[in-house]
Amino acid sequence: MMITSLIQVNGASSGIRRSAQVVCGTKVARNPNMEKLKNGYLFPEIWQKQLAHMKKYPDAQIINLGIGDTTEPIPKIITSAMAEYSLGLSTVEGYKGYGAEQGNEELRKVIAETIYKDMGIQDTEVFVSDGAQCDIARLQLLFGSNVTIAVQDPTFPAYVDSGIILGQTGEYADYGRYNGIEYMRCAPENHFFPILSNIKPTDIIFFCSPNNPTGHAASRDQLVKLVEIAKRNGSIIVFDSAYAAYVSDDSPRSIYEIPGSKEVAIEVSSFSKSAGFTGVRLGWTVIPEELAYSNGSPILKDFDRIITTCFNGASNIVQAGGLACLSKEGQKDLHGVISFYKENANILAETLSSIGLQVYGGLNSPYIWVHFPGTKSWNMFAEILERTHIITVPGSGFGPSGESFLRISAFNHRELILEACRRFRRFFRTVPSISSYSLNQTDFFLHQ
Amino acid sequence: MMITSLIQVNGASSGIRRSAQVVCGTKVARNPNMEKLKNGYLFPEIWQKQLAHMKKYPDAQIINLGIGDTTEPIPKIITSAMAEYSLGLSTVEGYKGYGAEQGNEELRKVIAETIYKDMGIQDTEVFVSDGAQCDIARLQLLFGSNVTIAVQDPTFPAYVDSGIILGQTGEYADYGRYNGIEYMRCAPENHFFPILSNIKPTDIIFFCSPNNPTGHAASRDQLVKLVEIAKRNGSIIVFDSAYAAYVSDDSPRSIYEIPGSKEVAIEVSSFSKSAGFTGVRLGWTVIPEELAYSNGSPILKDFDRIITTCFNGASNIVQAGGLACLSKEGQKDLHGVISFYKENANILAETLSSIGLQVYGGLNSPYIWVHFPGTKSWNMFAEILERTHIITVPGSGFGPSGESFLRISAFNHRELILEACRRFRRFFRTVPSISSYSLNQTDFFLHQ
Structure with a gap:
């Protein structure tokens, strides 16, 4: 019927x-899992708000410090390598069809040797992909619907949302929480590292460091503890190191810097933020041979099955670009771009601090995490957009403990970062006092 | 512990x-779903056989007519567009970060206007992707584990394997069958189109036309019947038109040529075989607005959620190539490449027919489907590899009704196609009579 x-x-x-x-x-x-999803995916939701704002103020110069989208040109050595590879596809000698689904052998090798130098990662443990977000979904497919998951709270929303889609969770509960997920609170009072003894054991622990959105990079000691707790509980850590290139202090850039981690950890990473490949699409996942299920069967073998069945490899043109990224000259040029974004982060952090706001992140990350005690994130987002035409990201979009925070991205051209700082200064001058957020928010902020 | x-x-x-x-x-x-998978994915399994053969005969000139992997250079107009786009990423004006996850607006529009001309498909119903195989996995994620599926037997193995991984099936039964899947037999006696009145209703019907592996393109009348049965049963057809560019007669190139199909059909397609993009990676999926779940909610909206959460768009460089493929000059040049492969198919089909074999496909498809009655596909595969150093694909890898068939791909350089034909002729001369396959196969063929 x-x-x-x-x-x-x-x-x-x-x-x-x-x-x-x-x-x-x-x-x-x-x-039924799709029905559980309470909202749309965070970033398209923000894009809808931006579109509505553009309609309301067609002449406004909007500054986007929302989604972490790179803005600076890619070093020539990298784009030339991709252009050359592409033109080669028009020749008999240069044409290539299907590559290995796991990635170009040379690129796997170079990733193992440069990114994981002295960490004992083999090329055969590296799976090249079209990006970390896509690999997270494929990892969830690998794990299936029976696993339990823990996430930092706040964190990158793809872990939770893909978990919901796979059926790993219960229904939406309240305050942005879903039943069946272990939320590991990361807030100023615990210096953005969860109190691990409070955490209920789960099969999978998603852990992002440097963290998106808080910008906190876990220290070596903290990661040693994380690996210990995973071993004790028999959990698998999915370590997202997409922002590793932004680490400025001696925080580990990979979970594999921690001894014993290969028995408990998968690492997902990306060229998006280190090479400006957000639109070009390239990432990778490491599955150590040692990592095994409770029945002893190696996880690498099952992930290989997922990759060969549900994926067909990253674009060969783009993989040629990845090789150029990891060449000596490529690394040097990329270092310059990353330093540029880090300076942006510093400018933003100093400006917002000087206004009197509580500012976190920025040192090891391209994100600033700003606290507005007593406010609702979405209200603050709307108020700032309305008054300054600046797009930010509401902290609550990253998890319940993100409430009353905003994430501000340092990815933009310098002149727009400086203009954003001017607008922030002007806007916060009109605010009688920063503490008024907590005193009188209902008068002060727009309601959604 | x-x-x-x-x-x-x-x-x-x-x-x-x-x-x-x-x-x-x-x-x-x-x-547990991963445990259900009986074998590795078909094409990597064949690759393992090829590696073993290369080890055994290091000097043999292997001819690969196995996996459908394009071999001819991509027309210059297309690779130039990608090279230019790539170089542009090194400029302030040309740099682009994240694009829409659904694909570049212009490409969506051009796909709707050229591929689906006069079929009433809107750009907003087209989702650009990194290839059909990847989209099949994402569609399975969309449907979830509660749906039942039907597949042509034989057919492209990704539908079944991704269904197993998602938990849509029972355990492995026998003869390559899994419990819970409806296998729609497509064999010489029904002219490779299933007897629809025999088919148990399922939620999803995967239907590939021109079919991989049989090469059969369903006629308009057949597809009208397919749409009718889907409407009667309330099923969703997932129509895979990856080989549409190979249609030579008046068989439909899209399910949307059939009136009323938009209410029941999704279409998955690809630039892989039409533009030699097997390694470059580009495809698309069409979800009509009319298509809805039993509760009336539009499927397009849920697929959009999958795409934005579990995918981040196809590479922007590659999408620029897709636009060039669909330009007038691009289309003309690609027509030349497709004609070349079709000539290959014709040469192979004529050679194998002249030997006295039962040959199907080839007219509307780059694949030849050859019958060896009374033999086991894997034995025939091994025998031919051993004696001629030619890689084919065992028909049973595509489903139980593929047993005793081989799929032979027309994707190769002309001189290798001709050399393969010489080897086939020589090999089959040593075989006393074609009918001996059925009479005396145990003496004649290798055992796995």
């Missing part, structure tokens, strides 16, 4: 036209 | 070293 009803096609993200039309339903039931 | 055991890391695919070592297991249980 066909069900006919009037449906508003109400796309969560850009490019979906809103239209009312008669829809004939199939008999296929909607995936 | 840690489990310690001796594990042989025995990778199913290339690049995984075999080593014996002590492995400390975590407490995480292996995903």
Whole structure:
């Protein structure tokens, strides 16, 4: 029996036209896990807010310090390598079809030898991909619906959302929490590192360091403790090192700097933020041979099956770019770009601190994590957008403990970072006192 | 408690070293769906056979007519567009970060306007991706583990394997079958189109036309019947048109040529075989706005959520190539490459027919489907490899009804196709009579 009803096609993200039309339903039931998702994915939701703002203020010069999107040109040595590879595909000698789904052998080798120098990672443990976010979804597919997961709170939302989609969680509970997920609170009072003794054991621990959004890079001692607790509980750590290139102090850039971690940890990483490859798409995942399920079977073998069945390798053109990124000259040039973004972060952090705000992050990360005690993140987001035309990210979008914070990205051209600082200064001058946030927020902030 | 055991890391695919070592297991249980998978993914398994053969005969000139891997250079207009885009990323004006996860707006529009001309597909219904195989996995993620699926038998193995991984099936039964999957037999006696009245209703019907591996392109009448049965049963058709560019007669190139199909069909397609993008990676999926779940909610909206959460868009460089593929000049040049492969298919089909073999496919497809009645596919594969150094694909790898067939790919350089034909002729001359396959196969063929 066909069900006919009037449906508003109400796309969560850009490019979906809103239209009312008669829809004939199939008999296929909607995936109940998809129904559990309370909101759209965070960044498309913010994009919708930006579109609405652009419509309201068509002449406003919006400054986007929201999604962590790189803005600076990619060093020539890297784009030349990709251009050359591409042109080679028009020649008999240069043409290549399918590559190994696990990635170009040379690139796997170079990743193992440069990124994981002296950490004992073999090329055969490195799987090249089209990006960390995509690999997180493939890891979730690998784990399946029966595992339990823990996440830093706040954290990059893809871990939770992909877990919900896979059926690892219960229903939405409240305050941005889903039943069945272990939220590891990371807040100023614990210096953004969870109190591990409070954590309920789970199968999987997603851990992002330097953390997105808080910007906190876990210290060596902290990661030693994390590996210890994973061993004690028999958990697998999925360590997201997408921002490793931003580490300025001696915090580890990889979980494999910690002895014994290969028995308990997978690492996911990316060229997006280190090489400006957000749109070019390249990342990798490391699965050590030692890592095994409770029945002793190696996880690497199952991930290999996922990669060969559900993926077909990263673009060969892009992999040629990855090789150039890891060449000596490429590394040197990229260091310059990363330093540039880090200076941006410093400018933003100093400006916001000088205003009297509580500012975290920025040292080991391109993100500033700003506290507005007593406010709602989405209200603060809306207020700043309305008054300054600056896009930020509401902290609560990263987890319940992100409430009353905003994440501010340092990815932008210098002149726009400076202009944003001017606007922030002007805006906060109009605020009688920073403490008024907590005193009188209902008068002060817009309601969603 | 840690489990310690001796594990042989025995990778199913290339690049995984075999080593014996002590492995400390975590407490995480292996995903039971992964345990259901009987074999490795088909093409890596064949690659392992090829590696073993290369080791045995290091001087043999192996001709690969196995995996459908394009071999001819990509027209210059396309690689130039990608090279130019790449070099532009080193400039302030040309740099682009994250694009829309759904794909570049212009490319979505051009796909809607050229591939789906006069079929009423809107750009907002087109999702650009890194390839059809990856989209199949994402569609399975969308559907979840509660759906039932039907597949052509034989068919491209990713539908079944991704269904197993998602938990849509029962355990392995026998003869290459898994419990819970509806196998729609496609064999010479039904002209490779299933007897639809025999098919048990399922939620999803995967349908590949022109079919990989049989090469059969369903006629308009057949697809009208398929849409009718989907409507009657309330099923969703996932129509894989990856080989549409090879259609030579008036068989539909898209399911959307069939009136009413938008209410029941998703289409997955690819630039891999039409533009030689097997290693470059580009594809797309169409989800019509009309397509809805039994509760009336639009499927497009949920797929959009999957795409924004579990994917980050195809490489922007590669999307620039996709635009060039669909330009007038690009289309003309690609037509030349496709014609070349079709001539290859014709040469292979004529040669194998002239030997007295039963040959199918080739007209609307780059694949020849050859029947060896009374033999086992894997034995025939091994015999041909041993005697001629030619890689083919055992038909049983595509489903139980593929048993006693081989798929032979027309993707190769002309001189190698001609050399393969010489070797086939020589080999089959040594065979007393083609009918001897069925009479005396145990003497004649190698055992696995």
